[in-house]
Amino acid sequence: MKISSGAKPELNMTFCVLSGLAIIMIVAGHVGYDILTVGGLFPYYSFHVPLFVFISGYFYREKEEDQPFAYLVKKVRRLLLPYFVWNLIYGIISWILRQNGFLMGEDISLRTLFLEPFLNGYQFIYNYASWFVPVLFIIEMMNLLMRLILKKMHLCYEWLILAGSLIVGMVTVQLAIGGHVWGLYKAPGRILFLYPCFQMGQFYYRKLEKHDTLKNLPYFGIVLGIQVLLNVCCYGLAFSSVGCASFANGPVIPYVTIVSGIAFWLRIARILAPLCRENKYVVYLGRNTYAVMMHHVIVFMGIKAVIAAFAAHTAYCADFDWAHFRGDIDYYYMVNGSEQFKMVYLLAGVILPLLLQYGLDCAGRKIKAAGLQERRY
Numbered sequence: 001m002k003i004s005s006g007a008k009p010e011l012n013m014t015f016c017v018l019s020g021l022a023i024i025m026i027v028a029g030h031v032g033y034d035i036l037t038v039g040g041l042f043p044y045y046s047f048h049v050p051l052f053v054f055i056s057g058y059f060y061r062e063k064e065e066d067q068p069f070a071y072l073v074k075k076v077r078r079l080l081l082p083y084f085v086w087n088l089i090y091g092i093i094s095w096i097l098r099q100n101g102f103l104m105g106e107d108i109s110l111r112t113l114f115l116e117p118f119l120n121g122y123q124f125i126y127n128y129a130s131w132f133v134p135v136l137f138i139i140e141m142m143n144l145l146m147r148l149i150l151k152k153m154h155l156c157y158e159w160l161i162l163a164g165s166l167i168v169g170m171v172t173v174q175l176a177i178g179g180h181v182w183g184l185y186k187a188p189g190r191i192l193f194l195y196p197c198f199q200m201g202q203f204y205y206r207k208l209e210k211h212d213t214l215k216n217l218p219y220f221g222i223v224l225g226i227q228v229l230l231n232v233c234c235y236g237l238a239f240s241s242v243g244c245a246s247f248a249n250g251p252v253i254p255y256v257t258i259v260s261g262i263a264f265w266l267r268i269a270r271i272l273a274p275l276c277r278e279n280k281y282v283v284y285l286g287r288n289t290y291a292v293m294m295h296h297v298i299v300f301m302g303i304k305a306v307i308a309a310f311a312a313h314t315a316y317c318a319d320f321d322w323a324h325f326r327g328d329i330d331y332y333y334m335v336n337g338s339e340q341f342k343m344v345y346l347l348a349g350v351i352l353p354l355l356l357q358y359g360l361d362c363a364g365r366k367i368k369a370a371g372l373q374e375r376r377y
Contacts, residue, residue, distance in 0.1 A: 015055060016286030017276060022051045023289040027296045027349040031332055033342035037198035038264075041227050043311065045238035046254075047261025049132065050197040052289075054262050056136060057201025060143065065151065068144055075140055083133045086294055087113060090127040093298070097126075103327040119187050121242070125329050126298045131242055133290075138191055162203045165196040169250035172244065177251070181244045189244035197258060216267065223264050230257060258309050284354060291357035296349035297329065303348055307333050 025036050029044035037043055064071040091112060094105030104125040106112050116123040118138070121131025150156040172192040175181050181189035204212075214222075230237060235248040237257045247254055276282045285292075304325055311320035319336065324331035334341045 011278065011283065013273040013276060013278060013283075014266075014270045015337075016283055017272045018051075018266060019055055019286040019289050020282055021265055021269060022048060022055065023285070023292045024346070024350060025051075026293060028342075028346050030129065030297065031300065031342050031345040031349070033346055035203060035343075035346070041224070041231060042261050042264060043238045045240065046257040049241040050194060050258045051262050051265065052132065053136065053139065053194045053197035054201040054258075054334070056140065057143070057198035057203075058205045059200050060140070060198070060205075064144065065148055068148060071144060072141065075137055076163050077200065079133050079137045079140075080291070081324070083117065083130060083294075084113070086130070087117060087124065090124040090298070093101055094124040101326055105328055119184065126301060127294055129297055130294045132293065135191055135194065139195055142191070142195060143198055143202075158199075158203050159208050162196070162199045165199045166255060168329060169193050169196040169255065173247050173251035173254055176213075177247050186242075186244055190242055193244050193254075194241060195258070196255065200259070200262070216271070219267055222263075223260055223267070226256075227260050227264070231261065285350070288354055288357045291353045292350055293354060295353035299349045299352045300332070300345055301329075303345060304333055307335070 021036070025044045025048040028035055029048060034040060049281075059331040088108075091105075093110040095108060098105060099159075106116070106123050112123040117131070117134045121134065122128045146161070147156055150161070169192060172181065172189055176189060230253070234253055237249075237253070239246045239254055241247075307317050308320060308322070308325055311322075317333065321331060321334055325333075332342070332345065
């Protein structure tokens with residue numbers, strides 16, 4: 001996941017579009033809206049979280065190994081620092097809501113503020129989608145340490161790294177299928193399962209991208225053919241990355257679906273990139289997926305709160321379920337039972353966090369400008 005902070009790297013429009021598509025899938029997946037599954041052919045939960053790890057792996061550069069401590073500090077600033085600030089804010093929100101009849105979220109404590117994010121990530125529930133941030137941080141640190149060690153041993157070969165990480169990932173999946181990844185084991189399980197996806201991104205950048213020249217028609221023919229075959233022959237392609245669970249087809253198929261899903265949407269992003277022509281809205285979405293991931297669940301709650309107000313004070317939405325509203329984060333009310341109302345959740349879940357981030361960006365620039373002006377005098 002790319003987070004804009006400080007100097008901006010050179011824009012890669014293909015991956016900017018890919019990041020935007022990926023976060024839309026995350027938001028749509030949480031509300032159960034299959035708008036981008038290609039008729040169910042590419043279930044979100046068969047690849048969309050690994051896609052984010054793949055994107056992060058793609059942007060890793062070997063030069064980071066020259067100054068590993070600086071890389072660590074950069075990642076703490078970009079990933080963990082904003083996470084812990086928002087975690088505290090959501091802890092306060094959770095506490096306030098519990099005082100007013102809501103049943104979700106845990107108490108604020110040192111454990112829920114600093115330990116639970118690395119163990120579970122669902123501590124305050126209203127920001128549960130951000131469980132991914134500490135996981136990504138650990139994966140990036142593991143990658144750095146592994147590459148430093150392998151470089152010392154003169155074994156830093158991309159084929160070796162990818163093969164080794166895939167073996168570790170598949171062993172993890174097999175252990176999960178056997179019921180051995182539960183409780184405290186879920187945290188290392190999700191990390192080891194997603195770790196190969198980071199290496200896939202780096203492998204694509206270093207080895208495959210220059211050879212990715214197949215024409216669109218045969219390319220999509222191969223990818224769609226594989227995906228149809230997977231859907232026909234397998235017992236459901238979706239799995240849980242956060243729980244490292246629900247693997248129905250052995251240890252290999254999950255990584256096949258990850259590769260096929262990424263391959264499909266990577267080519268779609270490449271096709272769309274020149275059409276977007278560095279559109280400022282697409283770029284802002286692609287560079288601020290962090291904000292959408294962090295805040296879209298509370299936006300969903302805000303939409304449900306508005307509907308609850310209508311239900312309480314008008315004759316509309318009389319079938320609104322108050323018990324589920326207060327106690328189930330996955331309760332979504334559809335006005336008149338309309339499946340299309342999910343579009344409201346999706347648009348709000350993407351746009352409102354971006355507006356919040358834009359406001360914070362503007363405030364940050366004004367504070368910085370004021371600080372520079374003070375120094376001049």
